[in-house]
Amino acid sequence: MQLNGGQLGPISRAWRLLATLLGIMTLLAAQFMHANDLFPLGALDQFATGTDPDGEVTAACLQGQRGQETLDIPFGRDSVGVRRAEFENQLPAVQADPALLRPLAEAYDEAHPDLPPLDALTACEHVTHLRHGAPSGTEVVTLVRWERQG
Template identity: 45%
Template sequence: MTSRPAPATGDGLRPLGTLWRLAAVLLCVTVLVGANLRLTNDPFPFGVLEQYAKGIDPNGEVREACLLGVTASRPLPFEIPFGRQVGTERADVERRLRAGGTGPEQLAPLAAAYARAHPEDPLTRLELCEEVTTLHDGAPAGPPQRVTVAVWEAP
């Protein structure tokens, strides 16, 4: 028969154990509050995560941001994925769209990020668009329509 160790009979955590646990909790709360005040999803999963905060009207519209680019070697517009290629995520761009803060000047940093990722073929034109899907009883009522929001042209 094996014996089990006796349960600890101390006064709880040692001061150092309490200190690092308290520091970890304070760090998480600070990142969470900071991300919410800055309205950013950068420190995921501590961001605002507003895409999960509310439902969609079953007879409304679903809007999804998209980027179209043109380069010297690709004269026809092509879709550019969000993320590392342009230095921002789609959720952050869509948040700016809802806040009314988009224009050619806000597309310049995205074009610069693309140029850093593709120095051999930088963008000559960058278009921010939205694909708008109209819903009827929660289902698409037709194909999405692409709407241009802002256009940046290389100087």
């Protein structure tokens, strides 16, 4: 393609403008939808605010039940197949439908074929209470539970 005096032709300008507009629209859509699925164009709202020095810090957790034994289930590809941030992003949907914990339990069981399957999986939060910015106590709060049927 021959450029005339350093000027872009109309087709070149049009596709550059279209690509720019598409990028801006994607960025705006991700911001308004609070969708971290479009990373790095998502809201990234986890970095937007500070923590009250006398408030709480919460982190999602999973606990499995096998017979009378309760286990802390780690997040990750080699455990339940999702990272904690991904899970926290979907937590409202999980709370609305505890059956969404089933694929996580199945992924854990597949990753540990030498162990009996989980009887139940609980979504929970580790809550660390702060006093003057320092930890002053922790608790585990149960959010929702899925139990294997039959």
